[in-house]
Amino acid sequence: MSKAEHQDATELSADELRELDAHWRAANYLAAGQIYLLSNPLLTEPLKPEHIKPRLLGHWGTSPGLNLVYTHLNRVIGARGLDTLCVWGPGHGGPSVLAGSWLDGSYSEIYPDVPRDGEGMERLFRQFSFPGGVPSHVAPEVPGSIHEGGELGYSLAHAYGAAFDNPDLLVACVIGDGEAETGPLAASWHSNKFLDPVHDGAVLPILHLNGYKIANPTVLSRLPAAELDQLLRGYGHDPLHVTGDDPAAVHRALARALDEALDRIALMQRSAREGGVAERVHWPMIVLRTPKGWTGPAEVDGLPVEGTWRAHQVPLAGVRENPEHLRQLEAWLRSYRPEELFGPDGRPVADVLACIPDGSRRLGATAHANGGLLVRDLPIGSLDSFAVPVDKPGTTLHEPTRILGDLLRQVMKDTRTRRDFRVVGPDETASNRLQALYDASGKAWQAETLPVDEHLDRHGRVLEILSEHTCQGWLEGYLLTGRHGLFSCYEAFVHIVDSMVNQHIKWLRTARRLPWRAPIASLNYLLTSHVWRQDHNGFSHQDPGFVDHVLNKSPEVVRVYLPPDANTLLSVADHALRSRDYVNVIVAGKQPCFDWLSMDAARAHCARGAGIWDWAGTENGGEPDVVLACAGDVPTQEVLAAAQLLRRHLPQLAVRVVNVVDMTRLMPREEHPHGMTDFEYDGLFTADKPVIFAYHGYPWLIHRLAYRRTGHKHLHVRGYKESGTTTTPFDMVVRNDLDRFRLVMDVIDRVPGLDVRAAAVRQEMADARTRHHDWIREHGTDLPEIADWSWST
C-alpha cells in the first residue's frame, strides 16, 4: 500500500479526534497527579502546598508518550477487535500505565479500594511512590504488565516471547530511545528472523524517540532520518515514521500509522497462513518522535524543560516551598482542563472513555499479562521410559543431558498441537547434547536456508540465537504469558544474564504476593558444559558462580539442583518442569558420567534432596568417623573414588557418603522453605565429626549455607578455586584440590587418632598426585586408571 493511498484510508473524524485527545489529556493529568498530588485530585479548589506530596518521586518525561500509545492502542483494539498485550519498555513511566488501567477500569476491578471515581483518584494519586503504596514503575502490581522496565533492555525480547505460539495476539512494544542503546535491546531486533507468521502472533515495535535519557541526548534520536531508517530496515523492519509536537496532527498521524501497520500485519499473516507464502516477512514498525515531557512545563526557572532531558523525572521541584513552582504546577494541571474530563464525582466522562475497548480486550485486563490464568500442566509421562538401567552403581556411563534430551523430545512431541513448550539456547542445544529434541521440533528460522542446513524449521519451537540475553528475554516473555520452557546454557556464560534473572526473580517474588496474579511456570535453567569439562576452551569458560548469585535472592523463588547422574537429572528436571513461580537452576554435565542410582532410587533421593548413600560408605550402625559429602557430578565421582580408596587402604575407618542434590537443603529451615532442621542436618552430617565436602563450585558457598549448623567448624570444603586452564579432566580436579587422592588426604588430616598406617596411606596419595601430574604433562591425557575407573565395593 502506498503512502498516498494509506493517507486516504485512515482519517480520524472530528469526534474520534476529540475523544482520543480527551483520553490522552485525562491520562496525562492522571500521570502528573500521581507524581504531585496528595489531595485535591480534581483541583476543585486552588492548589495549596498541603495538597502536594512531601517527596516528589517518579518519571514524567516518558509518560505523555506512553499515554499517547495507550490511547491509540485502545482505539485500534476496539476498532479491530484485537487481542493485544503491550510491553512498556520505559517502565519507569509507571504513572502512565497506572493511569491507562485506571481509565479502562481494569485497575479498579483488581483493586476495588481504588474505584474509578474521585475517591479512587485520590487514592491512585496518593499511593504512587508512597510508603505502603505502589512502586513507581510498571511493576507486577500494575494490571496488564509483564515487564517492569526498571532495568532497561529487555522489552523487545519480552514482546517476542509473548508473541511466540500466540497466533491471535498482537504484542505492541514501546521501546524508549534510551533503552535502544543497550546491548540486549540492540540484539533483540533480530528476533524477527525467528517469528513464525503462521503459529506466532505479531510484534509491533514502537520506537519512541523523545530525544533524551537522564541527562544526555540519545544516539538514535540524533541520527539523520535516513540513517535511522536504514538501520531499522537493516534490522528487517519496514518503518512508519510519526513525528510532531502538535497534538492533533500527531493523533492523526499515529492513527494512520497504526492502521497501516495493522493492515500490513493482517495481510502478512493471511499470506502466510492461507496463502502459504513462506518468504521472510519484513514486519512494520512505528517510529514515534514526540517531545520528552510533552505538554509539561515548557520552562522552569528560566531553563527549557519540555522537550529536554530536564523533563526526565519531576520537572517542577520543591513545589511545597516554591510558590512560583506551585503556580506553574497548577497551571500545568489545569491545562488539561480536568473539569472537561471528569465529572464532579471524579468519574471520567464519556468522551474520555469512548476509545476504550471492552472486557478482556482492555490492555489492563488481558489474560496474557497474567499468564498463570492460561497455563496448563505440561504432559510429562513416566520417567521410567527414559531412565537408564542401573544394576550396580558406578559401572555404566551415560551423558546425563543426552538422556534428558529424550525426555524433552517427548514433551516437545506431546505439545505439538498445544505449542506451549519451548527450549532456548545460545547456539548450544546440540553442543549440550539435547539434539534428540530435533526429532520433535526443528529450530525456528525464518531467514534464508541452504541445502546443507539441518533441523531449521519455519515452525520450530527450539530457539537458538547467539545471545544469552535474547534467549532469556524470549523465555521470560513466553513464561509470563502462560507457557513453559527451558534454557540450556554453558554454565560460565549464564552470568551474562545475571541481571536479567535478578529482575525476573524480583518479579516472581512480588507477583507471588499478589493474590490476583496466578502462578506461572518456573524459569528452568540447565547449566551444562560446566567448569570441570572445558577441555576445548579452558579458563574463560570456567565459572560456577551463577549458583552463588541466585542463592542471594528471594528464597521463596530460587531453587538449585546438582543431580549427580542421568536418572537424578531426569528426576529434578521433571520436578522443575512441573513447578510454578520458581527459578530452578540445574547444573549437570554433558560428558559421560557414571550412573549411580536406579530411577526409583533417584526419585527417592531427589525427593529428600540430600541423603546418605549407604552402599558407598563403610558405616556399620554407629556414628561414622568421617563424612564424605558431595554435590555435583564430578565431585560425586571423586568422593566415591576416595571412598573406594579409603575402603581399600583404611578398612577400619567408618566412612559415610552423603550426596546433596538440592543445595537449599543445606540452609536453615527458617531461611529457605527447603532448608533442613538442625535435627535433620545433624542426622546426615553429624554434629561433631569431620565432614569433607566436595562441591562443584566455589567452596565458600557451602560455608555460607551451613554456617549456623552445630558441626560447622568440622566442615571442610573443596571446590573450584579459579585454578583453570585448557587441560585434562583429572588435571582440573587436581589443580583445584578436589581429586580423590586429595580427599583421602583431607580425611586422614582431619580424623583424629589414626595410626601410622594412615600416615603411609597419606604419603601414597601424595605420591599418586605427583605421578598423575607428571603423566598428564608428558602424555596430555589422564592415566588409564582414571579414564577406566569404575566403582566397586
Place this chain on the structure above:
Amino acid sequence: MSKAEHQDATELSADELRELDAHWRAANYLAAGQIYLLSNPLLTEPLKPEHIKPRLLGHWGTSPGLNLVYTHLNRVIGARGLDTLCVWGPGHGGPSVLAGSWLDGSYSEIYPDVPRDGEGMERLFRQFSFPGGVPSHVAPEVPGSIHEGGELGYSLAHAYGAAFDNPDLLVACVIGDGEAETGPLAASWHSNKFLDPVHDGAVLPILHLNGYKIANPTVLSRLPAAELDQLLRGYGHDPLHVTGDDPAAVHRALARALDEALDRIALMQRSAREGGVAERVHWPMIVLRTPKGWTGPAEVDGLPVEGTWRAHQVPLAGVRENPEHLRQLEAWLRSYRPEELFGPDGRPVADVLACIPDGSRRLGATAHANGGLLVRDLPIGSLDSFAVPVDKPGTTLHEPTRILGDLLRQVMKDTRTRRDFRVVGPDETASNRLQALYDASGKAWQAETLPVDEHLDRHGRVLEILSEHTCQGWLEGYLLTGRHGLFSCYEAFVHIVDSMVNQHIKWLRTARRLPWRAPIASLNYLLTSHVWRQDHNGFSHQDPGFVDHVLNKSPEVVRVYLPPDANTLLSVADHALRSRDYVNVIVAGKQPCFDWLSMDAARAHCARGAGIWDWAGTENGGEPDVVLACAGDVPTQEVLAAAQLLRRHLPQLAVRVVNVVDMTRLMPREEHPHGMTDFEYDGLFTADKPVIFAYHGYPWLIHRLAYRRTGHKHLHVRGYKESGTTTTPFDMVVRNDLDRFRLVMDVIDRVPGLDVRAAAVRQEMADARTRHHDWIREHGTDLPEIADWSWST
C-alpha cells in the same frame, strides 16, 4: 573515491600475491598443526598415529579467516608504516593468532624456548591446548592480544577503548558473525558516535561472515546482501564487501578493500585534524565473506565440512584410530605444501616472511597490547584540597560522590594534554553527582548537537552511553592499552557486566603471572545510587550483590571498599587510581551523608582498612561487652545512632564501634593478601563477645568472609535481605532490620546478664519502630528526628 578508480589503484603484483599466499598457507598449516600434531611437524615422514595428539582440541573453523586478516594486515602495516593493534573477536581461533605471532617472530622473542625453527614449531604444536602448555584461545599468553574472545561480544568495544586517545593507532577488529548476534556487540556499533577523529585513532571493523556458529547458520550471513548493507550503513559505517572462496581472488579483493579503507581513514583524519572538518565521520569497514574452515577437508565421512558448521572445532576426529581420517589429515596438511614454506630447518622461507613488518610494528610486538609498558602514573595531587573539614564527627553533611567529583575534575584537568584518563558511565555521571568533571572535560559526542545540549564535546573524555556493556568494554580496552579510568554505575545495574568483569579478572589474574606483561592501571568501579537510596525507583534498582560476585574471583586481583563518608571515599579513590592490575569496587552513596573523619583520620583509617572508632564507643580500657561493626555509609550511620542510643539508655554497657572500609580485611590472611591475621581480627572484634555487624549488602557475605574466625559464632549480621520497594530511606532500613532501634535490640538480645532496665529499653526500641512505621505510612516522609539526627556524645 569510486569503486572503479579504486580497483585501478590497488592491484597486487604477482610477487606480492605469491608472498601473501605463502604467508597465509604457512599460517593455515601452523594452525592445523597446533590442533593435530605432537611431532613430525614438518611432515618429513609419512604421518603416523603416534604423531597425532591423543586429545584433539581447538577451533579450526575461524582460523583460516583470521589468518587471512593477519596476512593482509602485515602487508598494509609494512606498506604504510602503520601503528596497528588487532582485536581478534573470534578468540577461540587461538591457533591462528599464535601462528601469526610465531611467523612474525614476536612469539619467539617473548618465549625463546619456542624459536622460529623446526624445534620451535614442534613445541608450538605440542604446547597448544596441552596440559602445562598454552590455552586454546587468544589469551593473555598470546603476544599482541588484549582480548581473549572466549566469551563473545566485546571485541568492538575493546577496539574503541584501545583507539580512544591514541590518534596514531589503527585498531583493526575482527568480528565473527556469531559474536555479532550478541547484545554487547550489537550495541557497540554505535561507538562510532563517540570516536573523535582528531584525538582518537581509527577503528576498522572487519565483519567476518563465515556463515556458521557452533551448529547453526548466523543471522547476518543469511540476510540479503542489500539488507546487511543497510544495517551497517544504519550503524554509521560505509562498508566494503569482500566475498569469495578462490584464494587469489580474495587476496586481491581484500588488498583492494584494505587499501581503500585505509585511504579513506587517512583522508577523514586529515580533514578533521588539518581541515577542521567537524562533521560526523562515516568510517569504512570491511565485510569479509569466506567459507568456514576454508582450505580444510571439504568432506568427512560423506558429509560436507568446509563451508559448514561442521568445521567449527576439529574437522577430522579420531585420527589416531581412523586410518582414513589420518590419510585425510595428511593430505590436508600437505595441501599447503609445507616444503615450499619452511626450510629443512623449519625456518619460514623468504616468501613467507616478505609481508611481515618490522620491529614494534608487528602485530605480535605492538606495545599497545602490553599497555603496562606505556602506562604513566596519574597526576594526583594532595587530597587535602578536596577534603571536607570535620571538626566533630557526624555534624556536617556532604554528598560523597560530589566531593569525589572535585578530585576527578582535577585529574581530568591535569591530564588534558596527556589524554590518558577517562570516566565512563551509562548516562549517570551527573545523576551520580560527578558533574564537576564537566568543568574539565565535556562528554564525547560526534552526532548532531542542538542548542539546548550541555557539555557535549567532540573532544570530550567523559563517555556516556546507555549501555553498561559498552562502557565496560571501552574502559577495558582503554586500560589494557595503558591508560586510566573510572566506571561510575548504579549499584544494581553493574550486574549487567558481571560476566565481563569475570573475564577481565581472569585476564588480569593470568597476565600477572606472565613476566613479560607489565602491570596496567586497575579497573575502578564507583557503585553509587545504591540499594538504600532508590527513592525514585524502588525494588528493581536494589541489588548490592556485585560485591559478592567479585569476591568469588581471584583474590590477587579483587579489592572491595565501602567508604563511610566523603573523606574516606577520597582516600580509597586515590588509592584505587594509583593502583595496578586490580579490579577495585568502591561502593559509596551520592546522597548527603554525615562526615565522620577528617582527611588525616580518613587516610589512617583507610590504610588500616578496618578500625575501632573509639570516639563513638563507650569502652574504657578493658574488653567491650559488645562490638557494633559497620561497613557502608548507611549502616555506619545506623550503627552510630545505635551507639548513641546505647550511650543514653544503657550507659554502663561498654560498646566498641568498628568500621570496615576494605571488605577483604575480613578474610583470612591465607585467602587474601589484605586479610587480617586471627590476632588482628580478634583484636578488633574480640574472640568471644557478641558482634552486631551492620553491612551494606547481603548479610551472609560477612559470614562467608569471617567463618573461620574464632569469634564467628558470636557474629550476628544485619543487611539487605531483598525487602525493597519505593519508600523512604528510613523505612528501607527498618524493612531490612538494619535500623538503629533494631540494632539496639540486637545488642540487648545478645549481651548476657543485662538487667530489667535493658528489657525496658528493648521495649522502647520496639515501640519506636512501630511509631516510625506508622508515621511514614501516614506522612510519606521520615520523622524529623531521623531527618535531623546528628551525632553527639
